Amino acid sequence: MPELPEVETVRRTLESLIKGKKITQVVISYPKIIHMDQALFQKKIVGQTIQDLDRMGKYLIWKLDQDVLIIHLRMEGRFYIKKEDVPLSKHEHVGFHLSSGEVLTYHDVRKFGTMDLLPIDNYLQLDPLNRLGKEPKDLTYDAFYEKIKKRHTEIKAIMLDQSVIAGLGNIYVDETLFQAKVHPERKGITITKNEAIKLLDAARWVLNEAIKQGGTTIRTFQAMDGVHGRFQNELAVHTKVSKPCPICQTPIIKIKVKGRGTYVCPNCQT
């Protein structure tokens, strides 16, 4: 599932493919992806040029002339670039025709992805970005600790909460907790200041390493056709059930935390 490093990889890939091109037509086969009346969306976006590609947390942001297109890939969203106009396939739900003659298609088997077209003047004050917290690199230790120290829910659930800290999903939160040697079921209220510092440092390190590796290609995720990340080779715990912990060799176990599949070293993480 695309988390911050995967979305960053998509952003960089799209930057070289679509930046500076004008949207000449939009074809939509599954309108629920777009949080706006389909006809209005087409009317507003056609004619605008993709000036820049940005990202906040797991959100991909296309900066256009008057508006921004805010895209969340959720679990399986991905893009394909086509050299010519061909019909959308079963799992392609939106096709952006570009001034270059190419078509960028949005592909999403589970149809969970979202697109919001908002004014470039005030999109940060509007749903969905108005709720988004800071990324680990921008969050201070004090602010992070203040957000977790009184909470009675599991630290894993807190760190998946995008209003607390933006960018972590199920893979990187498991890796972060492992690096910080914190058990995912610890309640926020039990986390010490020192552990909060370790958690934030671990989140920064894990995300940076993953970005360097082009993200994690896992299950169904890939950035674009032919673009594969390599961070799956660096994972210490996620998907490693029964494999030896890289630190202590204890077999990694899989548990459920708040309904999420969770991988943990039962010896290192306390």
Add this chain to the structure above:
DNA sequence: ACCACCTCCTGATCGC
């Protein structure tokens, strides 16, 4: 404010 639970969606996997 906080928290548990439900929903969306479909391919893969499970159980009989």
Add this chain to the structure above:
DNA sequence: TGCGATCAGGAGGTGG
């Protein structure tokens, strides 16, 4: 082998 049931999961919505 077949087929219905269950699972996976990010984040918004609901209700306590």
